[in-house]
Amino acid sequence: MKIALVGSGYVGLVSGACFADFGHDVVCIDRDEDKIARLRDGIMPIYEPGLDALVDSNVKAGRLTFTTDLAEGIKDAAAIFIAVGTPSRRGDGHADLSFVYAVAKEVGEHLANDAVVVTKSTVPVGTGDAVERILADSGAVERGHRVAVVSNPEFLREGAAIGDFKRPDRIVIGAEDDFGREVMREVYRPLFLNESPILFVNRRSSELIKYAANAFLATKITFINEMADLCEKVGADVQDVARGIGMDNRIGSKFLHAGPGYGGSCFPKDTLALLKTAEDYDSPTRIVEAVSKVNESRKRAMGRKVLETLGGQEDARGKRACLLGLTFKPNTDDMRDSPAIAIAQTLIDAGVNVAAYDPEGMDQAAPLMPQVEMKDDPYAAIDGADVVVIVTEWNVFRALDLGRVKQLANAPVLVDLRNIYRPEEMAAQGFTYTSVGR
Numbered sequence: 001m002k003i004a005l006v007g008s009g010y011v012g013l014v015s016g017a018c019f020a021d022f023g024h025d026v027v028c029i030d031r032d033e034d035k036i037a038r039l040r041d042g043i044m045p046i047y048e049p050g051l052d053a054l055v056d057s058n059v060k061a062g063r064l065t066f067t068t069d070l071a072e073g074i075k076d077a078a079a080i081f082i083a084v085g086t087p088s089r090r091g092d093g094h095a096d097l098s099f100v101y102a103v104a105k106e107v108g109e110h111l112a113n114d115a116v117v118v119t120k121s122t123v124p125v126g127t128g129d130a131v132e133r134i135l136a137d138s139g140a141v142e143r144g145h146r147v148a149v150v151s152n153p154e155f156l157r158e159g160a161a162i163g164d165f166k167r168p169d170r171i172v173i174g175a176e177d178d179f180g181r182e183v184m185r186e187v188y189r190p191l192f193l194n195e196s197p198i199l200f201v202n203r204r205s206s207e208l209i210k211y212a213a214n215a216f217l218a219t220k221i222t223f224i225n226e227m228a229d230l231c232e233k234v235g236a237d238v239q240d241v242a243r244g245i246g247m248d249n250r251i252g253s254k255f256l257h258a259g260p261g262y263g264g265s266c267f268p269k270d271t272l273a274l275l276k277t278a279e280d281y282d283s284p285t286r287i288v289e290a291v292s293k294v295n296e297s298r299k300r301a302m303g304r305k306v307l308e309t310l311g312g313q314e315d316a317r318g319k320r321a322c323l324l325g326l327t328f329k330p331n332t333d334d335m336r337d338s339p340a341i342a343i344a345q346t347l348i349d350a351g352v353n354v355a356a357y358d359p360e361g362m363d364q365a366a367p368l369m370p371q372v373e374m375k376d377d378p379y380a381a382i383d384g385a386d387v388v389v390i391v392t393e394w395n396v397f398r399a400l401d402l403g404r405v406k407q408l409a410n411a412p413v414l415v416d417l418r419n420i421y422r423p424e425e426m427a428a429q430g431f432t433y434t435s436v437g438r
């Protein structure tokens with residue numbers, strides 16, 4: 001089966017490489033000429049473990065190609081996936097659907113065979129209907145082609161994207177007719193054989209499932225973060241509390257790690273977009289509203305937590321902080337909405353000099369935080385620091401040479417926003433140690 005992916009970013013590229021690995025004939029399309037040229041040279045536009053090898057082997061097998069030419073790329077494709085970005089629309093938080101609609105129009109203008117057009121981008125309820133109208137208006141149906149519009153949201157996690165794609169908890173397919181369902185069954189045939197759960201629902205349910213899932217996970221994170229604050233006040237330990245509630249199967253232990261607040265390319269924008277949908281339909285989602293607000297204020301609050309270790313707003317001026325980890329989570333170079341941005345800004349606003357090290361994210365981070373000095377290794381960033389802050393739990397920070405840290409830093413002060421060290425051990429090593437909810 002030939003499959004086309006329009007948009008070769010995180011989702012389009014990972015999905016394309018995995019579909020090719022299933023044995024399909026895949027074309028990844030992107031309007032970014034530089035990205036396509038680099039992909040043809042075997043250079044990945046993103047850092048994602050295992051992706052370069054997967055792309056390489058499927059390119060060599062002749063199953064995966066890249067192009068900027070949409071008309072050529074979608075020719076004879078039975079399934080055309082739209083995997084372009086749906087960022088927050090500036091000013092109001094609605095999902096910006098202009099990229100999705102532009103692709104739908106272009107596909108409609110060039111479609112020359114029967115095909116299923118699949119929205120893999122995260123799109124608000126009703127977007128499938130709009131895509132259907134755009135395709136009809138652009139003449140594809142008039143030219144006699146059978147076209148179905150299907151929703152197939154993506155649930156992969158950055159940093160574990162390939163495993164998530166190939167061994168998903170579930171695949172959600174929102175289709176309105178048999179043609180759409182049949183083609184999607186064929187697309188995911190290897191996973192059917194694998195007995196991965198595949199859920200067929202109507203298109204609007206599918207679109208909402210994605211937002212509901214992200215909003216629920218964001219709620220879980222925010223809940224444990226608020227519990228962490230309470231733990232600090234009452235002398236409880238949030239890790240014990242998380243374990244104690246997570247062992248209840250009805251709650252589950254995942255997403256109960258207290259930290260600096262969620263970031264990334266999905267939760268912040270998707271919770272906002274869900275709020276806007278709810279508002280439009282006059283069905284407010286107050287829990288999600290609270291989650292979004294609490295999370296936003298938490299990021300700067302974490303910056304203030306660091307300032308306290310420097311003697312508060314006034315005394316912090318002119319001191320030096322080292323941030324270890326900048327990406328919103330480990331194993332990605334994605335800086336979109338990372339808590340590190342707000343934390344760094346809070347410190348800079350208070351006159352603190354900030355140095356940082358991140359294993360993969362510094363190229364993306366540098367333009368977002370021009371006042372932060374990027375260093376080539378963790379110890380260079382620690383050198384002369386009055387406080388060392390663990391912002392992202394990359395493995396390299398789990399086993400720092402603490403003796404060396406003490407030697408290089410100006411003071412043995414460590415703020416661990418991911419709770420990767422034990423308070424007793426840090427105290428025994430002579431550190432003034434602050435973590436989250438303990």
Ligand SMILES: NC(=O)c1ccc[n+]([C@@H]2O[C@H](COP(=O)([O-])OP(=O)(O)OC[C@H]3O[C@@H](n4cnc5c(N)ncnc54)[C@H](O)[C@@H]3O)[C@@H](O)[C@H]2O)c1
Nearest residue numbers: 007008009010011030031032083084085086099121122154
């Ligand atoms: N990143 C994730 O972890 C993740 C997970 C699940 C769902 N999603 C959703 O998937 C969608 C894509 O996210 P992403 O992170 O892959 O985005 P991305 O920004 O990494 O990639 C989008 C790509 O689309 C290309 N593009 C834009 N307009 C185009 C056009 N008209 N023609 C061809 N290419 C075009 C861009 O050049 C870019 O390469 C979003 O809706 C996102 O919410 C993302």
